[in-house]
Amino acid sequence: MNWLTNARAASRGLLLASLLFASPWVSAVDPEELADPVLQTRYRELSHELRCMQCQNQSIADSPVGLAGDLRREVRNLLLAGKTDDEIRDWMRERYGPFVLFRPEFAPRTAWLWLLPGLMLLGGGVVAWRVLRQRRSMLVSDTDEVEPRP
Amino acid sequence: VNRFVLPLAAFGLLIVVLAVGVRRAPEKATIPSALIGKVAPAFVLPALAVEGNVIASSFDSNTMRGQWYALNVWGTWCAECRVEHDALLAIKAEGKVPLVGLNWKDDTAAAQQWLQQLGNPYAAIPIDANGRVAIDYGVYGAPETFLIDPQGMIRYRHVGALSATVWQDKFMSRVNPVAAAP
Numbered sequence: 001m002n003w004l005t006n007a008r009a010a011s012r013g014l015l016l017a018s019l020l021f022a023s024p025w026v027s028a029v030d031p032e033e034l035a036d037p038v039l040q041t042r043y044r045e046l047s048h049e050l051r052c053m054q055c056q057n058q059s060i061a062d063s064p065v066g067l068a069g070d071l072r073r074e075v076r077n078l079l080l081a082g083k084t085d086d087e088i089r090d091w092m093r094e095r096y097g098p099f100v101l102f103r104p105e106f107a108p109r110t111a112w113l114w115l116l117p118g119l120m121l122l123g124g125g126v127v128a129w130r131v132l133r134q135r136r137s138m139l140v141s142d143t144d145e146v147e148p149r150p
Numbered sequence: 151v152n153r154f155v156l157p158l159a160a161f162g163l164l165i166v167v168l169a170v171g172v173r174r175a176p177e178k179a180t181i182p183s184a185l186i187g188k189v190a191p192a193f194v195l196p197a198l199a200v201e202g203n204v205i206a207s208s209f210d211s212n213t214m215r216g217q218w219y220a221l222n223v224w225g226t227w228c229a230e231c232r233v234e235h236d237a238l239l240a241i242k243a244e245g246k247v248p249l250v251g252l253n254w255k256d257d258t259a260a261a262q263q264w265l266q267q268l269g270n271p272y273a274a275i276p277i278d279a280n281g282r283v284a285i286d287y288g289v290y291g292a293p294e295t296f297l298i299d300p301q302g303m304i305r306y307r308h309v310g311a312l313s314a315t316v317w318q319d320k321f322m323s324r325v326n327p328v329a330a331a332p
Contacts, residue, residue: 053181053290066255067290070281095288097184 032072039079046085047072050092051100059102183296183307184288190221190298191286195276198253200265209250209276214298218325219248221296222272222312223284225256226264228292234311238271241317247297247325248273254292255281297321 034040047061052068060068060075071092078088092100104110185191190211197209222238224231241249251272253261258277265275278284287296290309297306297320305324308316 053288067281070255070285074282074285093184095184095285096290097181097288099181 032076034076034079042085043076043079046075046079046088049089049102050075051096051102053096053100180309181290183304185296185304186307188304189302190296190304191283192302193276193283193286195278195283198258198261198265198275198277200262200270200275209274211250211276212302214248214250215302216300217248218300219250219273219298220321221250221252221287221298223252223254223287223289223292223294223296225254225292226260227256228254230311231293232268234293234313235268235271237312237314237317239269240314241312242271247321251275252283252287253277254284254289255279295321297324 052063194210
């Protein structure tokens, strides 16, 4: 063994160690975490429910853009100020409109969004039931109409 | 024949729904502001001076009450803001509606240099360093321009670069509805 292989082995070990330890360490010093675990859980859930208006199909939790970071900061401040989840959603909606909420509220304008899936399931059930009943009656009539061979 | 009627009707309905959606797509592309018809959020911020010290004084949005003005959200990092700059200078030259330029999350020295080189279209330049005021206005990308009436009410919001046409059609037609009508 010369010094080069030693150095290689050492650097490989160092790389492995840094990969193993990197992720928990990074999250431990995450400046966006809240000290209170209850608030942190609510923060995580809320930030996944709010749309990043700049990128529109990402939540503010997933988006790296500056505005998403600002909105996460506001959510944390509101949580620390003792606001409820609904109050924080309203706060966002007053500024950015209903589009900011990934889970739309139940209002006359959005009622069909909530009711349509149930209605379609019901409609599909009715169709399926009628088809099955028809098929059963066809089977019954089949056996009825078959005449025994002479 | 009867078994085709219902699926065909459903298919026809789907076509109609999708056609309406596609036709309305352009106007749906920009999200309407939640603040139209509401009182513009009040704020006090440090203000940028174009000559001399970078930060000269503070700007209080309440001082704009009693007149029409436009709040233009901009930053030197925003490419579209460069596009609309000449239109902003023309609006200033027109001299009818003052522009307040909310400098959004920008480097103040760069902002000062930008205005010295390109010309300053603004009557006042509040500095929104951490983006808090922009959030109160529901801003999601620069440039955005809000039209605010003498009662302090937000009457219109334009997303994207301003042009002379947009200014006449969407802003001046609201400031002066009689004169704008041909």
